Protein backbone atom coordinates (compact mmCIF):
# COMPACT_ATOMS: atom_id res chain seq x y z
CA UNK A 1 0.00 0.00 0.00
CA UNK A 2 1.17 3.54 -0.75
CA UNK A 3 1.80 5.99 2.07
CA UNK A 4 -0.93 8.42 0.95
CA UNK A 5 -3.54 5.65 0.87
CA UNK A 6 -2.59 4.54 4.38
CA UNK A 7 -2.73 8.11 5.69
CA UNK A 8 -6.14 8.69 4.08
CA UNK A 9 -7.55 5.44 5.51
CA UNK A 10 -6.27 6.32 8.99
CA UNK A 11 -7.56 9.89 8.71
CA UNK A 12 -11.04 8.64 7.75
CA UNK A 13 -11.15 6.36 10.80
CA UNK A 14 -10.10 9.26 13.06
CA UNK A 15 -12.62 11.62 11.44
CA UNK A 16 -15.45 9.12 12.07
CA UNK A 17 -14.37 9.03 15.70
CA UNK A 18 -14.47 12.83 15.99
CA UNK A 19 -10.74 13.48 16.28
CA UNK A 20 -10.50 17.13 15.14
CA UNK A 21 -6.92 16.98 13.78
CA UNK A 22 -7.54 13.68 11.95
CA UNK A 23 -5.24 14.18 8.93
CA UNK A 24 -2.33 15.66 10.84
CA UNK A 25 -2.57 12.94 13.49
CA UNK A 26 -2.50 10.17 10.90
CA UNK A 27 0.58 11.71 9.25
CA UNK A 28 2.30 11.93 12.64
CA UNK A 29 1.37 8.34 13.57
CA UNK A 30 2.65 6.85 10.30
CA UNK A 31 5.81 8.92 10.82
CA UNK A 32 6.19 7.35 14.25
CA UNK A 33 5.94 3.82 12.79
CA UNK A 34 8.37 4.55 9.94
CA UNK A 35 10.62 6.58 12.23
CA UNK A 36 10.48 9.51 9.83
CA UNK A 37 9.81 13.21 10.29
CA UNK A 38 6.61 14.77 8.94
CA UNK A 39 8.53 16.50 6.11
CA UNK A 40 9.58 13.07 4.82
CA UNK A 41 6.00 11.80 5.06
CA UNK A 42 4.66 14.78 3.09
CA UNK A 43 7.33 14.50 0.40
CA UNK A 44 7.15 10.72 -0.10
CA UNK A 45 3.46 9.94 -0.38
CA UNK A 46 4.00 7.42 -3.20
CA UNK A 47 6.30 5.29 -1.05
CA UNK A 48 5.19 1.65 -0.66
CA UNK A 49 4.86 0.68 2.99
CA UNK A 50 5.32 -2.84 4.38
CA UNK A 51 2.25 -4.73 5.54
CA UNK A 52 3.69 -5.10 9.03
CA UNK A 53 4.23 -1.33 9.33
CA UNK A 54 0.69 -0.72 8.09
CA UNK A 55 -0.73 -3.04 10.77
CA UNK A 56 1.28 -1.32 13.52
CA UNK A 57 0.07 2.05 12.23
CA UNK A 58 -3.59 0.96 12.19
CA UNK A 59 -3.21 -0.25 15.76
CA UNK A 60 -2.07 3.29 16.74
CA UNK A 61 -4.96 4.77 14.74
CA UNK A 62 -7.37 2.59 16.71
CA UNK A 63 -5.90 3.80 20.00
CA UNK A 64 -6.13 7.42 18.84
CA UNK A 65 -9.78 6.75 17.87
CA UNK A 66 -10.53 6.12 21.53
CA UNK A 67 -9.03 9.59 22.23
CA UNK A 68 -5.71 8.38 23.65
CA UNK A 69 -3.64 11.59 23.40
CA UNK A 70 -1.31 11.73 20.42
CA UNK A 71 1.63 12.65 22.68
CA UNK A 72 1.18 9.41 24.67
CA UNK A 73 1.09 7.36 21.46
CA UNK A 74 4.25 8.87 20.03
CA UNK A 75 5.79 9.24 23.52
CA UNK A 76 6.88 12.78 22.79
CA UNK A 77 5.88 16.42 23.16
CA UNK A 78 7.72 19.55 22.06
CA UNK A 79 7.88 22.23 24.73
CA UNK A 80 9.89 25.45 24.64
CA UNK A 81 13.08 24.43 22.79
CA UNK A 82 13.21 20.70 23.55
CA UNK A 83 11.43 17.46 22.90
CA UNK A 84 10.20 15.72 26.06
CA UNK A 85 9.48 12.04 26.60
CA UNK A 86 5.91 11.70 27.90
CA UNK A 87 3.58 8.86 28.78
CA UNK A 88 0.47 8.48 30.90
CA UNK A 89 2.42 8.98 34.13
CA UNK A 90 2.65 12.73 33.50
CA UNK A 91 0.61 15.69 32.36
CA UNK A 92 1.34 16.55 28.71
CA UNK A 93 3.20 19.90 28.66
CA UNK A 94 0.89 22.72 27.53
CA UNK A 95 1.92 25.67 25.31
CA UNK A 96 0.37 28.09 27.86
CA UNK A 97 2.93 26.95 30.43
CA UNK A 98 5.70 28.43 28.27
CA UNK A 99 4.85 31.87 29.69
CA UNK A 100 6.31 30.60 32.97
CA UNK A 101 9.59 29.89 31.19
CA UNK A 102 9.72 33.38 29.67
CA UNK A 103 9.01 34.95 33.04
CA UNK A 104 11.53 32.86 34.98
CA UNK A 105 14.24 33.51 32.39
CA UNK A 106 13.76 37.26 32.71
CA UNK A 107 13.88 37.01 36.53
CA UNK A 108 17.01 34.86 36.53
CA UNK A 109 18.76 37.09 33.98
CA UNK A 110 17.98 40.23 35.99
CA UNK A 111 18.86 38.88 39.46
CA UNK A 112 21.78 36.82 40.69
CA UNK A 113 20.02 33.51 41.20
CA UNK A 114 21.98 30.27 41.38
CA UNK A 115 19.33 27.74 42.26
CA UNK A 116 15.57 27.38 42.38
CA UNK A 117 12.82 24.97 43.35
CA UNK A 118 10.04 23.59 41.19
CA UNK A 119 7.02 22.13 43.00
CA UNK A 120 5.32 19.42 40.92
CA UNK A 121 7.86 18.74 38.16
CA UNK A 122 5.80 16.18 36.20
CA UNK A 123 7.64 15.54 32.92
CA UNK A 124 10.24 18.13 33.94
CA UNK A 125 9.28 20.44 31.10
CA UNK A 126 9.54 23.60 33.22
CA UNK A 127 12.62 22.94 35.33
CA UNK A 128 14.60 21.34 32.48
CA UNK A 129 13.74 24.05 29.95
CA UNK A 130 15.04 26.66 32.40
CA UNK A 131 18.21 24.70 33.25
CA UNK A 132 18.85 24.23 29.54
CA UNK A 133 18.82 28.00 28.98
CA UNK A 134 20.82 29.16 32.02
CA UNK A 135 23.98 27.13 32.32
CA UNK A 136 25.06 28.32 35.80
CA UNK A 137 21.72 27.37 37.40
CA UNK A 138 21.01 24.35 39.56
CA UNK A 139 17.55 23.23 40.64
CA UNK A 140 15.63 21.12 43.09
CA UNK A 141 12.43 19.49 41.90
CA UNK A 142 9.78 17.68 43.87
CA UNK A 143 6.71 15.69 42.96
CA UNK A 144 4.23 13.70 45.00
CA UNK A 145 4.21 11.04 42.28
CA UNK A 146 7.08 8.54 42.00
CA UNK A 147 5.84 7.70 38.49
CA UNK A 148 6.12 11.35 37.41
CA UNK A 149 9.63 11.54 38.86
CA UNK A 150 10.64 8.52 36.77
CA UNK A 151 9.58 10.38 33.62
CA UNK A 152 11.35 13.55 34.76
CA UNK A 153 14.55 11.50 35.25
CA UNK A 154 14.29 10.11 31.71
CA UNK A 155 14.10 13.68 30.39
CA UNK A 156 16.88 15.05 32.59
CA UNK A 157 19.19 12.29 31.34
CA UNK A 158 18.18 12.79 27.70
CA UNK A 159 18.90 16.50 27.97
CA UNK A 160 22.13 15.83 29.92
CA UNK A 161 20.87 17.96 32.81
CA UNK A 162 20.74 15.30 35.55
CA UNK A 163 23.86 16.62 37.29
CA UNK A 164 22.14 20.00 37.81
CA UNK A 165 18.76 18.73 39.02
CA UNK A 166 18.11 17.11 42.39
CA UNK A 167 14.75 15.36 42.63
CA UNK A 168 12.76 14.41 45.73
CA UNK A 169 9.53 12.45 46.04
CA UNK A 170 7.51 14.50 48.48
CA UNK A 171 4.18 16.10 49.14
CA UNK A 172 4.85 19.84 49.26
CA UNK A 173 3.29 19.85 52.73
CA UNK A 174 6.16 17.72 54.01
CA UNK A 175 9.07 19.25 52.11
CA UNK A 176 11.53 21.27 54.19
CA UNK A 177 14.88 21.17 52.39
CA UNK A 178 16.67 24.39 51.50
CA UNK A 179 15.96 28.10 51.15
CA UNK A 180 15.34 29.57 47.72
CA UNK A 181 15.38 32.89 45.84
CA UNK A 182 12.88 31.52 43.37
CA UNK A 183 10.10 28.94 43.42
CA UNK A 184 8.12 27.90 40.35
CA UNK A 185 4.98 25.80 40.26
CA UNK A 186 2.20 24.70 37.95
CA UNK A 187 0.09 22.85 40.51
CA UNK A 188 -3.12 20.92 39.81
CA UNK A 189 -5.85 23.60 39.72
CA UNK A 190 -9.02 22.14 38.18
CA UNK A 191 -12.11 21.99 40.45
CA UNK A 192 -12.98 18.36 41.18
CA UNK A 193 -16.52 18.94 39.86
CA UNK A 194 -15.15 20.30 36.54
CA UNK A 195 -12.85 17.34 35.84
CA UNK A 196 -15.53 15.43 33.95
CA UNK A 197 -16.20 18.43 31.70
CA UNK A 198 -12.65 18.37 30.31
CA UNK A 199 -11.98 16.95 26.84
CA UNK A 200 -12.14 13.15 26.66
CA UNK A 201 -8.41 13.07 25.74
CA UNK A 202 -7.65 14.76 29.06
CA UNK A 203 -10.17 13.32 31.51
CA UNK A 204 -9.84 9.71 30.36
CA UNK A 205 -6.05 9.58 30.01
CA UNK A 206 -4.06 12.25 31.87
CA UNK A 207 -3.22 11.55 35.52
CA UNK A 208 -5.79 12.91 37.99
CA UNK A 209 -3.03 13.77 40.48
CA UNK A 210 -1.77 16.33 37.94
CA UNK A 211 -5.19 17.93 37.42
CA UNK A 212 -7.33 17.68 40.53
CA UNK A 213 -7.30 20.87 42.58
CA UNK A 214 -9.97 19.64 45.01
CA UNK A 215 -13.39 21.09 45.78
CA UNK A 216 -12.57 24.70 44.88
CA UNK A 217 -9.62 24.03 42.56
CA UNK A 218 -7.21 25.73 44.97
CA UNK A 219 -6.32 23.03 47.51
CA UNK A 220 -2.86 22.38 46.03
CA UNK A 221 -2.32 26.08 45.31
CA UNK A 222 -2.89 26.86 49.02
CA UNK A 223 -0.34 24.21 49.98
CA UNK A 224 2.20 25.55 47.48
CA UNK A 225 1.78 29.15 48.63
CA UNK A 226 1.89 28.30 52.33
CA UNK A 227 5.03 26.21 52.00
CA UNK A 228 6.70 28.63 49.57
CA UNK A 229 6.25 31.35 52.16
CA UNK A 230 8.55 29.29 54.42
CA UNK A 231 10.98 28.05 51.76
CA UNK A 232 11.56 31.40 50.03
CA UNK A 233 14.13 33.90 51.24
CA UNK A 234 12.85 37.42 51.96
CA UNK A 235 12.47 39.17 48.59
CA UNK A 236 12.37 35.80 46.80
CA UNK A 237 9.86 35.26 44.00
CA UNK A 238 7.08 32.76 43.49
CA UNK A 239 6.00 32.17 39.88
CA UNK A 240 2.70 30.33 39.88
CA UNK A 241 0.52 29.05 37.04
CA UNK A 242 -3.21 29.42 37.80
CA UNK A 243 -6.56 28.63 36.20
CA UNK A 244 -8.01 31.46 34.09
CA UNK A 245 -10.73 32.18 36.71
CA UNK A 246 -8.54 31.96 39.83
CA UNK A 247 -6.80 35.36 39.87
CA UNK A 248 -8.84 36.91 42.70
CA UNK A 249 -8.80 33.82 44.88
CA UNK A 250 -5.07 33.16 44.45
CA UNK A 251 -4.13 36.83 45.00
CA UNK A 252 -6.00 36.64 48.31
CA UNK A 253 -4.22 33.42 49.29
CA UNK A 254 -0.88 35.04 48.45
CA UNK A 255 -1.61 38.22 50.44
CA UNK A 256 -2.67 36.13 53.44
CA UNK A 257 0.70 34.38 53.31
CA UNK A 258 2.89 37.51 53.21
CA UNK A 259 3.32 37.86 49.48
CA UNK A 260 3.23 41.06 47.45
CA UNK A 261 1.64 40.58 44.00
CA UNK A 262 4.12 41.84 41.42
CA UNK A 263 2.17 41.00 38.26
CA UNK A 264 -0.43 38.80 36.64
CA UNK A 265 0.44 37.54 33.16
CA UNK A 266 -2.05 36.51 30.48
CA UNK A 267 -1.69 33.46 28.24
CA UNK A 268 -1.92 33.20 24.43
CA UNK A 269 -5.74 33.39 24.67
CA UNK A 270 -5.48 36.57 26.79
CA UNK A 271 -6.61 34.78 29.95
CA UNK A 272 -4.96 35.25 33.35
CA UNK A 273 -2.49 32.37 33.62
CA UNK A 274 0.47 33.23 35.81
CA UNK A 275 1.03 35.26 38.98
CA UNK A 276 4.44 36.54 40.00
CA UNK A 277 4.65 37.46 43.69
CA UNK A 278 7.37 38.47 46.11
CA UNK A 279 7.89 37.17 49.64
CA UNK A 280 7.75 40.22 51.91
Ligand SMILES: C[S@@+](CC[C@H](N)C(=O)[O-])C[C@H]1O[C@@H](n2cnc3c(N)ncnc32)[C@H](O)[C@@H]1O
Nearest residue numbers: 120121122143144145171172186187188209210
Ligand atom coordinates in the same frame (compact mmCIF):
# COMPACT_ATOMS: atom_id res chain seq x y z
C1 LIG B 1 -0.25 20.32 36.55
S1 LIG B 1 1.01 19.10 36.78
C2 LIG B 1 2.42 20.04 36.22
C3 LIG B 1 3.52 19.18 35.68
C4 LIG B 1 4.63 19.99 34.97
N1 LIG B 1 5.30 20.88 35.88
C5 LIG B 1 4.03 20.78 33.81
O1 LIG B 1 3.92 22.02 33.93
O2 LIG B 1 3.66 20.17 32.79
C6 LIG B 1 1.17 19.11 38.54
C7 LIG B 1 2.23 18.18 39.12
O3 LIG B 1 2.23 18.38 40.54
C8 LIG B 1 2.32 17.13 41.20
N2 LIG B 1 1.66 17.30 42.52
C9 LIG B 1 0.34 17.28 42.78
N3 LIG B 1 0.12 17.50 44.09
C10 LIG B 1 1.35 17.65 44.69
C11 LIG B 1 1.78 17.87 46.02
N4 LIG B 1 0.91 18.00 47.01
N5 LIG B 1 3.11 17.96 46.27
C12 LIG B 1 4.00 17.82 45.25
N6 LIG B 1 3.64 17.60 43.95
C13 LIG B 1 2.33 17.51 43.67
C14 LIG B 1 1.60 16.15 40.27
O4 LIG B 1 2.03 14.84 40.50
C15 LIG B 1 1.96 16.69 38.89
O5 LIG B 1 3.11 16.08 38.38
